[in-house]
Amino acid sequence: MTSxxxxxxxxxxxxxTQQTALTTTGNNxxxxxxxxxxxxxxxxxxxxxxxxxxxxxxxxxxLGTGVSVESIDRVRSEYLDSQYRERNGQLxxxxxxxxxxxxxxxxxxxxxxxxxxxxxDRFFSAWEDLASNPDSLAARxxxxxxxxxxxxxxxxxxxxxxxxxxxxxEQMKAVNDQINVLSTQIDSLNKExxxxxxxxxxxxxxxxxxxxxxxxxxxxxxxRLEGLQQSVKEVESFQKDLNEMFNQLxxxxxxxxxxxxxxxxxxxxxxxxxxxxxxxxxxxxxxQGEAMFDTTGTGTTFLESLSMNQEVKANxxxxxxxxxxxxxxxxxxxTAISDLxxxxxxxxxxDSNVNADASVSDxxxxxxxxxxxxxxxxxRSVESHQAVLKxxxxxxxxxxxxxxxxxxxxxxxxxxxxxxxxxxxxxTDELLDxxxxxxxx
Amino acid sequence: MRITQQMLGSNIxxxxxxxxxRYEKANEQVSTGKRINSPSDDPIxxxxxLKLASQLADNEQYERNTDYAxxxxxxxxxxxxxxxxxxQRANELGxxxxxxxxxxxxxxxxxxxxxxxxxxxxxIANTKFDGxxxxxxxxxxxxxxxxxxxDLTYDxxxxxxxxxxxxxxxxxVTGEVFDGNVNLFKALDQLSGALAGGEKAGISSALxxxxxxxxQVLNSxxxxxxxxxxxxxxxxxxxxxxxxxxTLVSKNDDVDFAEAIMKLKTEESVYQASLAxxxxxxxxSLLDFLR
Numbered sequence: 001m002t003s004x005x006x007x008x009x010x011x012x013x014x015x016x017t018q019q020t021a022l023t024t025t026g027n028n029x030x031x032x033x034x035x036x037x038x039x040x041x042x043x044x045x046x047x048x049x050x051x052x053x054x055x056x057x058x059x060x061x062x063l064g065t066g067v068s069v070e071s072i073d074r075v076r077s078e079y080l081d082s083q084y085r086e087r088n089g090q091l092x093x094x095x096x097x098x099x100x101x102x103x104x105x106x107x108x109x110x111x112x113x114x115x116x117x118x119x120x121d122r123f124f125s126a127w128e129d130l131a132s133n134p135d136s137l138a139a140r141x142x143x144x145x146x147x148x149x150x151x152x153x154x155x156x157x158x159x160x161x162x163x164x165x166x167x168x169x170e171q172m173k174a175v176n177d178q179i180n181v182l183s184t185q186i187d188s189l190n191k192e193x194x195x196x197x198x199x200x201x202x203x204x205x206x207x208x209x210x211x212x213x214x215x216x217x218x219x220x221x222x223x224r225l226e227g228l229q230q231s232v233k234e235v236e237s238f239q240k241d242l243n244e245m246f247n248q249l250x251x252x253x254x255x256x257x258x259x260x261x262x263x264x265x266x267x268x269x270x271x272x273x274x275x276x277x278x279x280x281x282x283x284x285x286x287x288q289g290e291a292m293f294d295t296t297g298t299g300t301t302f303l304e305s306l307s308m309n310q311e312v313k314a315n316x317x318x319x320x321x322x323x324x325x326x327x328x329x330x331x332x333x334x335t336a337i338s339d340l341x342x343x344x345x346x347x348x349x350x351d352s353n354v355n356a357d358a359s360v361s362d363x364x365x366x367x368x369x370x371x372x373x374x375x376x377x378x379x380r381s382v383e384s385h386q387a388v389l390k391x392x393x394x395x396x397x398x399x400x401x402x403x404x405x406x407x408x409x410x411x412x413x414x415x416x417x418x419x420x421x422x423x424x425x426x427x428t429d430e431l432l433d434x435x436x437x438x439x440x441x
Numbered sequence: 442m443r444i445t446q447q448m449l450g451s452n453i454x455x456x457x458x459x460x461x462x463r464y465e466k467a468n469e470q471v472s473t474g475k476r477i478n479s480p481s482d483d484p485i486x487x488x489x490x491l492k493l494a495s496q497l498a499d500n501e502q503y504e505r506n507t508d509y510a511x512x513x514x515x516x517x518x519x520x521x522x523x524x525x526x527x528x529q530r531a532n533e534l535g536x537x538x539x540x541x542x543x544x545x546x547x548x549x550x551x552x553x554x555x556x557x558x559x560x561x562x563x564x565i566a567n568t569k570f571d572g573x574x575x576x577x578x579x580x581x582x583x584x585x586x587x588x589x590x591x592d593l594t595y596d597x598x599x600x601x602x603x604x605x606x607x608x609x610x611x612x613x614v615t616g617e618v619f620d621g622n623v624n625l626f627k628a629l630d631q632l633s634g635a636l637a638g639g640e641k642a643g644i645s646s647a648l649x650x651x652x653x654x655x656x657q658v659l660n661s662x663x664x665x666x667x668x669x670x671x672x673x674x675x676x677x678x679x680x681x682x683x684x685x686x687x688t689l690v691s692k693n694d695d696v697d698f699a700e701a702i703m704k705l706k707t708e709e710s711v712y713q714a715s716l717a718x719x720x721x722x723x724x725x726s727l728l729d730f731l732r
Contacts, residue, residue, distance in 0.1 A: 032446060105479045110487065111694070117491045121498035132506045132602055135573065135581055327579030329600050341499075342606065361495050369488040372480025379481060390455060394448055401445030405727040412731075 007428035013066035014421035020069050021414040028402045036208030038074035038400035045070040074200040080396045085214035089222040091385040092215040096227030098382050101375040107160040110368045119150045124341040131334035140316035158303040161239040172228045182213045240350035243302040248345040249360050259332045275320030275333030289320020453719040464708040476696045493690045507676040510602040510612040514669045516570040521662045527558045528655045535648040552636035559629040578615045585616050591626035604675045618661045623654040
């Protein structure tokens with residue numbers, strides 16, 4: 001036998017359950033745009049039935065007792081989460097590198113008329129002009145300007161790289177701080193979740209924080225932090241190569257022809273001081289030339305320690321073009337320096353044990369080309385990571401996202417069930433009314 | 442696959458972003474006219490571009506050098522012409538003195554004219570171009586020293602101009618043209634001395650000297666002419682090379698405008714279409730149809 005009020009209990013359970021489902025639907029709709037929110041689903045279960053032999057003869061049957069809410073679950077795939085985080089780490093690392101490489105590219109300002117390459121061309125062109133016109137003060141004045149231009153181009157790029165690596169180091173600090181904040185938050189969420197394992201919102205929040213964390217660093221140590229470390233290396237090696245280029249040009253050992261005889265020199269400065277300038281001594285002989293660049297300054301990089309020789313800047317006549325202390329229209333030294341454009345220097349390449357034998361402009365071209373190729377590769381890799389990440393995220397959203405259409409149809413479904421349950425309660429009420437008030441009176 | 446509103450939203454934004462960035466790239470190419478705007482656009486192409494620009498700079502430099510050499514040689518050419526004329530005139534005057542029936546006064550006048558020619562010769566020896574004494578070898582800041590007896594002090598070194606990385610030319614004619622087999626000043630002095638003294642034998646031997654001197658100048662002049670035409674040819678070749686280099690640079694660096702504009706137009710319409718489609722997709726949900 002069932003209790004007299006069994007029917008009311010069944011109706012009440014249904015009302016509660018449908019109402020919970022309606023509220024959950026409402027909650028889903030409210031959070032349709034909440035980042036990290038996973039849609040929730042009410043797990044309804046029929047409550048255990050009772051044995052009901054009455055009127056069924058020997059085979060006893062079971063009578064249902066209604067419905068109850070077993071749990072309210074969030075719909076989420078942990079597999080997709082781990083995929084997402086792995087990819088997000090790779091993207092974080094690669095996109096940081098890409099940003100840095102693009103900044104290096106922008107700093108070089110190549111190809112164009114404003115880059116070092118064009119400056120080098122103008123610099124050597126000025127030397128060739130002097131070679132063609134060795135006694136010209138005007139050619140010397142132009143040469144001083146071109147040298148200053150080349151130096152300032154190199155130094156501007158060098159300074160840009162220094163401040164880039166400084167800002168990368170600062171970013172690294174900020175990322176580390178962020179990682180610390182995130183792990184503290186995740187840690188405290190973990191504790192809360194341990195005490196209330198059903199807390200869906202806390203889990204969502206933790207997942208969101210872990211997504212964010214995965215972009216910065218993950219278990220494999222891939223992420224923005226690692227990207228920043230690699231970026232610093234990229235900047236440093238480019239800067240080293242750039243400084244090496246200027247160092248070789250100005251000080252590097254080179255074998256070149258002066259007046260048809262092959263001789264070894266230590267770069268531009270050595271060649272300049274080996275020749276004779278327009279300034280004459282008391283006997284009317286031409287004095288030895290001055291070096292164009294002063295390398296005795298202090299600085300952490302070669303370019304920082306480099307400056308124009310003030311003597312040359314003040315008096316361009318001190319530049320040596322002649323290999324003969326008695327001939328103003330001898331341009332042998334200027335010709336030899338102009339030849340440095342195509343002479344082979346041995347460059348000590350950063351992060352490599354093998355030297356690169358190339359001309360100055362070829363070496364610089366190689367640097368630019370290398371940065372370009374790296375940027376291009378990084379661009380492609382970022383694009384592919386983005387595409388994969390997006391498809392993973394789409395899958396995740398497909399699983400966990402709130403679909404308004406779905407919620408609306410659920411809403412109607414639950415509303416109808418609620419209405420019907422209410423109707424069932426009033427029907428039961430009418431039945432009871434018959435038994436209590438009208439029978440046997 | 443279950444599609445949610447959020448997916449639509451994120452899909453639309455990322456697609457629009459992609460389309461817009463392609464649109465921007467196409468626009469950059471059209472507005473700069475350059476195919477390569479940063480090294481990563483074409484890492485190999487950029488190296489080629491730098492190399493070509495450098496070659497072009499070299500070439501323009503050599504073109505300037507040959508232009509300069511041509512002007513220099515033009516000046517030398519005129520100077521040699523003047524020397525030749527002066528010697529011719531001296532020769533005529535000498536012959537006139539030798540053959541005609543001239544009074545001692547006339548002989549004196551001729552001798553004076555020869556002295557004038559000598560002074561003119563000295564002026565020619567110190568011809569300047571671009572502020573430089575062109576006949577004094579590499580010592581272009583000093584004039585050629587002509588002593589009273591006709592002895593010359595001059596620098597005999599060549600001034601080399603580069604016409605290509607491997608090709609140089611000595612563009613100057615040194616004082617040797619005045620002081621080779623025959624010292625022209627001494628020959629003129631001898632002639633004017635013989636005229637003043639009325640010695641016929643002296644005059645004819647001086648005339649022989651002048652004749653040899655004329656050959657000497659003519660030799661220099663001919664070789665200068667040959668050099669001039671060589672430099673001229675080089676100058677022409679450099680100009681042509683310049684043109685072909687510029688074509689190469691343009692091929693490597695510049696966009697094909699027709700193609701770039703087509704691409705820009707395509708990207709534009711793709712972007713507009715995606716905007717229009719997004720506007721349609723975002724709005725409706727079941728909500729709009731439930732009453």
